[in-house]
Structures are given as C-alpha cells and as structure tokens.
Amino acid sequence: MSSMKKIMECVPNFSEGRDLEKIEKIVSPFRGKDGIKLLDYSRDEDHNRCVVTVIGEPKILGAAMVEAIGIAAELIDLTKHEGQHPRMGATDVVPFIPIKNVTMDEAIQLSKEVAKEVAKKYNIPIFLYEKSATSPERENLAKIRKGQFEGMKEKIREAKWEPDFGPQEVHPTAGATAIGARMPLVAFNVNLDTDNLEIASKIAKNIRFANGGFRFCKAIGVDLKERGIVQVSMNMTDYTRTALYRTYEMIKVEAKRYGINIVGSELIGLVPMEALIDTAVYYLGVEDFSVDQVLENKLME
Amino acid sequence: MSSMKKIMECVPNFSEGRDLEKIEKIVSPFRGKDGIKLLDYSRDEDHNRCVVTVIGEPKILGAAMVEAIGIAAELIDLTKHEGQHPRMGATDVVPFIPIKNVTMDEAIQLSKEVAKEVAKKYNIPIFLYEKSATSPERENLAKIRKGQFEGMKEKIREAKWEPDFGPQEVHPTAGATAIGARMPLVAFNVNLDTDNLEIASKIAKNIRFANGGFRFCKAIGVDLKERGIVQVSMNMTDYTRTALYRTYEMIKVEAKRYGINIVGSELIGLVPMEALIDTAVYYLGVEDFSVDQVLENKLME
Structure with missing residues (x-):
C-alpha cells in the first residue's frame, strides 16, 4: 500500500x-x-x-x-x-x-x-x-x-x-x-447546565493555552441566550496532540467545582475522522487500534 | 451532492x-x-x-x-x-x-x-x-x-x-x-480483570441475543490464557442498531456484580467508520452531529 x-x-x-x-x-x-x-x-x-x-x-x-x-x-x-x-x-x-x-x-x-x-x-x-x-x-x-x-x-x-x-x-x-x-482546526463546544456566563468563562480560562491550559486549545465562554445555558467554545488547533476527550473530561472536572454538569456538546463544520476515532478508542479502551482498520480508509487508498 | x-x-x-x-x-x-x-x-x-x-x-x-x-x-x-x-x-x-x-x-x-x-x-x-x-x-x-x-x-x-x-x-x-x-460485522472484544472464564461466559450470556440480550449481539466468554485474563468476545451483527458503546456499558454494569472491571477492549479487522463515530458522539454527548461533517466523507463523494 x-x-x-x-x-x-x-x-x-x-x-x-x-x-x-x-x-x-x-x-x-x-x-x-x-x-x-x-x-x-x-x-x-x-x-x-x-x-x-x-x-x-x-x-x-x-x-x-x-x-x-x-x-x-x-x-x-x-x-x-x-x-x-x-x-x-x-x-x-x-x-x-x-x-x-x-x-x-x-x-x-x-x-x-x-x-x-x-x-x-x-x-x-x-x-x-x-x-x-x-x-x-x-x-x-x-x-x-x-x-x-x-x-x-x-x-x-x-x-x-x-x-x-x-x-x-x-x-x-x-x-x-x-x-x-497549519493543522486542521476542530470547532468543539461544550454546553453547561447553567446560565452563568462567568462560570463558562472561568472554565475556558482554565483549559486554554493562553492561561496555562492545554497547548492546542483556544477557548472562550459563550452565552447561549435562547437556550438559557452557557458554553465553553473551543478551537482545537492540533487535535492529534490535544485530544477532544481530554478537554471534555477537564471541563467536566472543572464544572464540578461549581456543582455544574455538562449537558451536551457541538462539533461545528468539518471534523477529521481521526479526531472522532481517537475519542471512541479512548472511551472503549481499545488496545492496539490502527486507523488502517477503518473500512472507509481502504476506499481512499 | x-x-x-x-x-x-x-x-x-x-x-x-x-x-x-x-x-x-x-x-x-x-x-x-x-x-x-x-x-x-x-x-x-x-x-x-x-x-x-x-x-x-x-x-x-x-x-x-x-x-x-x-x-x-x-x-x-x-x-x-x-x-x-x-x-x-x-x-x-x-x-x-x-x-x-x-x-x-x-x-x-x-x-x-x-x-x-x-x-x-x-x-x-x-x-x-x-x-x-x-x-x-x-x-x-x-x-x-x-x-x-x-x-x-x-x-x-x-x-x-x-x-x-x-x-x-x-x-x-x-x-x-x-x-x-447482510450488515457489516464488527468483531468487538472486551477484556476483564479476572482469570475466571465462568464470569466472562455469564456476562456473554447476559448481553447476547440468544439468551435475551441485545438483538444484534453474539457473544461468548474466552480465556486469554497467556495474559491471565478473560474476555467477552462479541460479533456485532448490526452496529447501527446495537451500538458498540451499549454493549460496553452493559458489560461494565454486569462485571460490577462480581467486583470485576473492564481493562480494555479490542476491535478485530475492519470497522465501519460510523460504528466508531457513533461511539465518540455518544461519549461526548454531541448534539445534532451528521456524518457529512466528517472531512474524509467529503473525499469519497
């Protein structure tokens, strides 16, 4: 091949x-x-x-x-x-x-x-x-x-x-x-069950590169007014090195301090397959998985 | 398109x-x-x-x-x-x-x-x-x-x-x-931190179609002798209707009854991309995700 x-x-x-x-x-x-x-x-x-x-x-x-x-x-x-x-x-x-x-x-x-x-x-x-x-x-x-x-x-x-x-x-x-x-960007937003924008902004600061967080993560707090909730809105600048699930789990950990839970997330626009596969492999604890095992990859060789 | x-x-x-x-x-x-x-x-x-x-x-x-x-x-x-x-x-x-x-x-x-x-x-x-x-x-x-x-x-x-x-x-x-x-098969095995084959076999029975479990899941207990652990070895016969994560989470729930934990899993051979993407979307709680957002899908149209 x-x-x-x-x-x-x-x-x-x-x-x-x-x-x-x-x-x-x-x-x-x-x-x-x-x-x-x-x-x-x-x-x-x-x-x-x-x-x-x-x-x-x-x-x-x-x-x-x-x-x-x-x-x-x-x-x-x-x-x-x-x-x-x-x-x-x-x-x-x-x-x-x-x-x-x-x-x-x-x-x-x-x-x-x-x-x-x-x-x-x-x-x-x-x-x-x-x-x-x-x-x-x-x-x-x-x-x-x-x-x-x-x-x-x-x-x-x-x-x-x-x-x-x-x-x-x-x-x-x-x-x-x-x-x-540059690497492909992944726009990944995590929604919280509060309408308190300050909490989303604090969590964004905790996890983003600019303030000491993950190296390939930009983040801000965003108010989703019509839904009455707030969001940590992220731009992942290298998903191969700062994995999506890592920011998700860290937001969960930070939110706990305020008694807040994650209620969902959004992936905006195009997402490279590997960013999602890495996530699946992490949560299922798959050993020795290779992206060559993805059927669709065989179609593109 | x-x-x-x-x-x-x-x-x-x-x-x-x-x-x-x-x-x-x-x-x-x-x-x-x-x-x-x-x-x-x-x-x-x-x-x-x-x-x-x-x-x-x-x-x-x-x-x-x-x-x-x-x-x-x-x-x-x-x-x-x-x-x-x-x-x-x-x-x-x-x-x-x-x-x-x-x-x-x-x-x-x-x-x-x-x-x-x-x-x-x-x-x-x-x-x-x-x-x-x-x-x-x-x-x-x-x-x-x-x-x-x-x-x-x-x-x-x-x-x-x-x-x-x-x-x-x-x-x-x-x-x-x-x-x-037929649907594509997905060979999905979940490893347990015990060498007791009986436990893997009991869990396999609980989750497989033949004994009242998930409709599109075949399962048996397997002894991984050289690793000193056992495995619930599954053949998922329709991953679009019996999702991988569902069997994984149910094995976790069943294993708890024996004080046993999952220590990893295996995906054998080819896996359709959607089976993995569904898993990622579940664990990250992604709202309204469409497979059309997967960049690689654009390459195959």
Whole structure:
C-alpha cells in the first residue's frame, strides 16, 4: 500500500464577498480537475471576503492555487476594497493543511513552493506564516497583517517585515499575501447546565493555552441566550496532540467545582475522522487500534 | 451532492485454500477494474478455503462476482475437495454488504440479480440467505448448508429445499451456492480483570441475543490464557442498531456484580467508520452531529 493517495486541504481567503461573477472566476481553477475537489466556499458581504475549501493531491492543488491567486490579483483592486474583515491582499491568506498520507513537513514544503511561484509570477510579496513561518513573530497571521493593505506600504520597508518571497513593496492593487501550513482546526463546544456566563468563562480560562491550559486549545465562554445555558467554545488547533476527550473530561472536572454538569456538546463544520476515532478508542479502551482498520480508509487508498 | 458514490462490499468464500494459482485466477475479475477494489484475501490450507474482500460500485462488483463464480466453477471440483470447513459449493457463500450511500434493500436487490445471472449462466442452484432469504429457515447459512456438498444431492430434491434460482439439482462439480445480503460485522472484544472464564461466559450470556440480550449481539466468554485474563468476545451483527458503546456499558454494569472491571477492549479487522463515530458522539454527548461533517466523507463523494 505504498501508493496511498496523498490528500492536502487548502482554505484560501479572497478579498471579494460581493461580486459572484468574480468569485466564480477566482475559484474556477479548482473545478473540473482530476485529483482535486472544491468542497465549499462561503462568502460574506459585510466582510467582503470569501473563504474557499479545496482538497486533493498536493501538486495539483498547489498549481491550482497559484492560478487562483493570479486571477484574484487581476480581478480584485484593494485600493477600492471595503469590508469589515481585516485584509492585506487580494488573496489574503492561504493555509495548507495536511489531511491524509501527508505530513506537516510536506504541507510546509508545498506552501513554500506556492509562495515562491506566486512571488515570481505575479510580483506579489509573500509572508510565510504559522508552521511555515521563518521567525516566531511571523507565526501569527494577525501580527503580519496588522496595518492591513493600507499600512503595509510602509511596514514592508522595515527590515523586520521584509517578505519571505517577492519584492519588498506591496503589489499596487493585490497587496501582500500570507501563505503557510497549519493543522486542521476542530470547532468543539461544550454546553453547561447553567446560565452563568462567568462560570463558562472561568472554565475556558482554565483549559486554554493562553492561561496555562492545554497547548492546542483556544477557548472562550459563550452565552447561549435562547437556550438559557452557557458554553465553553473551543478551537482545537492540533487535535492529534490535544485530544477532544481530554478537554471534555477537564471541563467536566472543572464544572464540578461549581456543582455544574455538562449537558451536551457541538462539533461545528468539518471534523477529521481521526479526531472522532481517537475519542471512541479512548472511551472503549481499545488496545492496539490502527486507523488502517477503518473500512472507509481502504476506499481512499 | 446527489451523485455520491455508492459503495458495496462483497466477501465471497471459495472452496480452494491450497492452490495459489487457482486462487489468483478466481480473484482476477476483481483486479484492474475501475470502480472496484480487491481489499484482501486470506486462505486457509486446513479449511481448504479462501475468503475474499472486495469493495466498490455495486453494478461493477456484481458483474465481477458473476465472473469469479464462473471461474471457480471451472477450476474447483468438489467431488475431490477435502477440508475442515463445511462447504456445499465451489463458490460457497457470497454476502453483499452495504457500506456507503447504499441501502440494505439495494444489497438484497444486487444479491438477487447476481443469483439469477449465476444460475442462468452456469446452471448452479442458488439459495438466497440472510436478509435476502425467501423464508425464515433460509436466513441461517448453517441450516442451508447442512449436509454439505455430498448431502445436498438428496436434500435439494425436497420441496422445502428447492433452490431460489437454478435447477433443482446440484451442479456435478460446483455444488450449490448461497448468495445474500447482510450488515457489516464488527468483531468487538472486551477484556476483564479476572482469570475466571465462568464470569466472562455469564456476562456473554447476559448481553447476547440468544439468551435475551441485545438483538444484534453474539457473544461468548474466552480465556486469554497467556495474559491471565478473560474476555467477552462479541460479533456485532448490526452496529447501527446495537451500538458498540451499549454493549460496553452493559458489560461494565454486569462485571460490577462480581467486583470485576473492564481493562480494555479490542476491535478485530475492519470497522465501519460510523460504528466508531457513533461511539465518540455518544461519549461526548454531541448534539445534532451528521456524518457529512466528517472531512474524509467529503473525499469519497
């Protein structure tokens, strides 16, 4: 089984959320190609941004991504762009995400190849971010993007913000782009049988990385007003290292201190199969389980 | 997403476990075809039998199965066959198993189409069994096969054992074949921290269908001598209706009566993804989860 299919995901964000015709043109490189598949795209008129999910064979995906960035650079003029969401480029951010039979190193490698190609072809400055970052302060997208398109003209001239690829000046209409690699995110929310938001917020603090909790867990307390309960809303940034069940059990332990119970949970959007299988294997105490035993995995080799 | 790929599994058993060249010829219709895939075959010299696992698009799978049965009928002569495993046909039994985007009704339908075609093409009598059975006493393969190849010559002449398709006499060298549809089996074993086999056997009785337990659970107690513990060994015959976690939790409850704890479990062989996802969703109390949210499912559509 050495010929197992490699599957990479890419979730590019483009700074166009209103003109459907333009969006269709931008995503067109992801359609009708063997080996990749456009899973979804969602746009937001207020943000004036669209988020695309495409998946497939890494090389084909990378080439299609280069194409799409070229089309976005032609069609989107950031000097005329307005929207609520911060942005610095026509193609604002491009994360590559290893899904199956590919490593994080391969995702990083692909992100660098695409970055290099885009810089060369379209003269757009590229910042490598997240796992592809070339320095710690470039891991965080928000830090790179601070100042946005308008502020980037000056910022990019600082030695500290010299781009990783491309010219040390923003593209006049397409700005600058962040390209990188990251793990798939899992949006996991746990509901509590209280309407006391303070309790959810305290528990969120206990379990999240920022305050000393789990390394790959972001968390906030959220008020579900119409249900009269509160929620610990989490973003799991690496489910392979901070398992879902671990945060669940820890929330249960913390809630006990307030006499509160968990009443349910939510998984929002797509979830990698392994995140769920790890959970099942933990609770049933399965010994020596291999994901190769999952029937459906045999179908994808 | 109306064009979701249908995936059926088939696990034919052929009465040849020694001659590798013959086995290769019999499984050859499952190789090199778009839309189906030979996952595995295992043979046993003592049983003189091989068990093949093939998966794919129902129509292509059915046609390949008809071909394979024809080759087996040519190459296997049951008048000269010896082996420990009971058998009545060169192709002994052919279960179709719905895996993805197909219903049990479609599996039953396919089994009947294949049965009809095989009977017509090769003049082999066919008994429909399991979910495809045309009467309750034909659901159980062991009952149909009782008497084996040698005894079938007489048995098939009884009105009660008239085959569902084909002549009312056994094929002179290829015998008779059972074809049907069933759910995927999940082999799930739960280990107890005792070496008392009687306790495992008692718990097995409590939870299995035969003695009043769960409808889709077969169970026996097993001695794991080298580990010094015992096991409740289960065959889950419909995990969609008798969930794995339910038997696990019930074993835990029963074990408590003896002061015994569960120390782990095993999943043997292939497991459908949904069986594990149901488990994760139960233990995390996930509300409104849909299997469409599993990322990998998007890859197979």
